[in-house]
Amino acid sequence: KAGVTQTPRYLIKTRGQQVTLSCSPISGHRSVSWYQQTPGQGLQFLFEYFSETQRNKGNFPGRFSGRQFSNSRSEMNVSTLELGDSALYLCASSLAGDRVEKLFFGSGTQLSVL
Amino acid sequence: GDSVTQMEGPVTLSEEAFLTINCTYTATGYPSLFWYVQYPGEGLQLLLKATKADDKGSNKGFEATYRKETTSFHLEKGSVQVSDSAVYFCAYSGGYQKVTFGTGTKLQVIP
Numbered sequence: 766k767a768g769v770t771q772t773p774r775y776l777i778k779t780r781g782q783q784v785t786l787s788c789s790p791i792s793g794h795r796s797v798s799w800y801q802q803t804p805g806q807g808l809q810f811l812f813e814y815f816s817e818t819q820r821n822k823g824n825f826p827g828r829f830s831g832r833q834f835s836n837s838r839s840e841m842n843v844s845t846l847e848l849g850d851s852a853l854y855l856c857a858s859s860l861a862g863d864r865v866e867k868l869f870f871g872s873g874t875q876l877s878v879l
Numbered sequence: 880g881d882s883v884t885q886m887e888g889p890v891t892l893s894e895e896a897f898l899t900i901n902c903t904y905t906a907t908g909y910p911s912l913f914w915y916v917q918y919p920g921e922g923l924q925l926l927l928k929a930t931k932a933d934d935k936g937s938n939k940g941f942e943a944t945y946r947k948e949t950t951s952f953h954l955e956k957g958s959v960q961v962s963d964s965a966v967y968f969c970a971y972s973g974g975y976q977k978v979t980f981g982t983g984t985k986l987q988v989i990p
Contacts, residue, residue, distance in 0.1 A: 769922070796976045798976055798977070798978070800980075806982075807968075807980055807981065807982035807983050808923075808968065808980040808983075810977055810978065810979065813976045813977060815976070820976065821976065821977040823977075855922055855923070857922075857923075859976055865911060865913075865972040865976050865977075865978055866911075866928075867925045867928070868915075868923070868925065868976075868978060870922030870923045870924070871922050872920070872921055872922045873922055
């Protein structure tokens with residue numbers, strides 16, 4: 766079974782641009798979560814989607830948005846990029862349920878904002 | 880608010896030494912607790928979990944016991960190997976698919 770796939774692996778953007786990251790979950794997983802990982806803050810929860818609906822949202826500005834498609838694939842978008850958005854963005858999928866049993870992570874997209 | 884606190888790193892140990900990484904949490908109710916591990920250049924992998932008080936999670940020689948009375952979930956291993964060098968994250972989930980992670984503890988094991 767293929768794991769969680771994130772594309773692209775690396776991105777370099779400049780301030781003010783926007784970026785879209787993609788995540789394909791493990792087949793059969795209906796929940797997709799996104800996390801931002803930085804050396805200073807660790808992993809910060811961005812949002813979680815299930816059946817094309819956002820169920821949970823972290824404390825990030827509205828510049829960060831996401832969506833999920835009917836095949837459970839997910840995208841996240843960051844508009845008007847700032848230097849502080851440079852981070853590793855991790856996607857995780859799981860079997861949907863009221864309680865988390867296990868998150869399966871992709872290798873991440875490393876975003877550098879210049 | 881809910882949070883996870885784990886010991887600062889980096890932790891440097893000699894091979895075959897005993898490992899403890901402390902983790903405490905602040906949460907209401909009965910959260911599930913996890914330890915994840917991240918190897919260089921990779922995403923996180925679940926190492927072990929516990930879903931109720933007094934449960935012991937174990938995997939690959941690592942163990943952690945869910946202590947509700949002390950709100951702790953310390954990670955231990957009796958004899959570390961060089962291949963255990965990685966970053967370890969304590970985490971909890973109070974419901975749905977939102978997981979709160981600690982800041983991570985980098986472990987370096989030297990031969």
